[in-house]
Amino acid sequence: MAGLTGLICPNLTPFEKDLSIAMDLYIEHAQRMLAAGCSALAPFGTTGEALSVGMDERMATLEAMVDAGIDPAKLVPGTGLTNLEDTAKLCRHAIDVKCAGVMVLPPFYYKGVSDEALFQYFSALIGTVNSPALKIYLYHIPPVAQVPVSVELTARLAKAFPGAVVGIKDSSGDWNNTKRLLTEVKGIAVFPGSENPLVEALALGAPGCISATANINAENIIRCYKAAGTPKAAELQEQIRAYRLPFQDMGAIPAQKWMLAHQTGEPRWKIVRPPLLPLSDERGKELLKRLETVLEPAA
């Protein structure tokens, strides 16, 4: 589709000490990410602690973004819950505020459900929302949701609902899955859910990537995106891959928030909602130390 390209940032959600959303900081960060060159934002993804945020809060935040002057054509909010009714409500709201699209998880409570059942779920969702403005990006994140959106299901949905199912974010972390989506599924935008395979994915037709690391490393990821196809691409790809490594065993969301607090000098960024726990300053300092090592080329 003639849609979004480049780096899409699933923006982090800042909280106050009382765990309410820190709206000033939310808007400021969203604007900073766009100013840094992100082509769009995906508010309320896994990284944005979406499933720890209530429905009314999500809708109020989207409205606050648009009120603050953020172009809704650059917003693809997460709207997927475990049930049709509330997911449809969030989708309709996103359409009302003129978002470019919505990112939809499969219903993730019941496990071991079939592709046929998930196909019926998405069919019912599209029928319930019943709007030509509905642009669904499927959200495949099996490490967290456990319920997958398989390549076969993606292909079937793309074929059955052209114009409504327009893309997929593949956060499987499995390059073979991303490669299959890129080569086997026609007519939709396939975004890897990380910058790890950015250059390879672009070569196979991906329009860009949607990556949590954008929150803390946008400039370098964009540099790599722009260098794709040039001799510098491989080196830049290695650099952005290396930057991710030190975060891996720290708990990605608390660690990214700690880093953002460090980068911006704003301590509220360290706050997470339960059931996540904040990264301790001790661990944060270890993270900084590891990053130094990673970023210094070995002799």
Add this chain to the structure above:
Amino acid sequence: MAGLTGLICPNLTPFEKDLSIAMDLYIEHAQRMLAAGCSALAPFGTTGEALSVGMDERMATLEAMVDAGIDPAKLVPGTGLTNLEDTAKLCRHAIDVKCAGVMVLPPFYYKGVSDEALFQYFSALIGTVNSPALKIYLYHIPPVAQVPVSVELTARLAKAFPGAVVGIKDSSGDWNNTKRLLTEVKGIAVFPGSENPLVEALALGAPGCISATANINAENIIRCYKAAGTPKAAELQEQIRAYRLPFQDMGAIPAQKWMLAHQTGEPRWKIVRPPLLPLSDERGKELLKRLETVLEPAA
């Protein structure tokens, strides 16, 4: 606690062909379960396809039950979602309609979270709802939710919030876990989430059980409950255990709904919401055949 005893039925949720809740059937079944001797109902548990039902639908259904004359002192609705705000909203609503308690899942989107984080979640929930009428039954169902409520977490919550954390439904299917809860955690009601260990659990102080099979086999489970401590108990326990077996590989919820359709002659009971799929009549007939074999004592 001086609370609920006996068989609590996590009542099934019937749907119309258009997938809206079949309210007449919902109320009729709820009343039938109470008339059959169930001491209480647990609407919107896993069996009630709670996570496939929207927030507004849940609240409207609870109100319809009370309006129909069902005593809210016999209702313990499920209110657990993945986030604090919406879970608190459903808890407050249940308190407003004077339910006996609420059954609360741990937040189940993020996996691998710590007991400390879950403790903070439930603490924040209790603080947010902020009502002496809040009576929480923890809901431990690791095969589905994946996120557990461990024995240690249960004990810590029971100790920290006496009067607010009043019980647990243990749907682990792991008798060792239920036994540990019954013997190690003081001051709360421990309900096995099935009738499989009913007699043993009652002997260790369980007040009863909360079991999906109540929907289709209430009389026999209640007979066993009443026979506990008598010479007939063991045989009745074996009978109700045997009745469950044929359902196991059929998909419990669609199979129970098919059976209820068969028992009541009401075809709407066969309908499930995606991502579940209905049991086919072919499989249903196989289920009936298996049940005959199970219920006929071997020669």
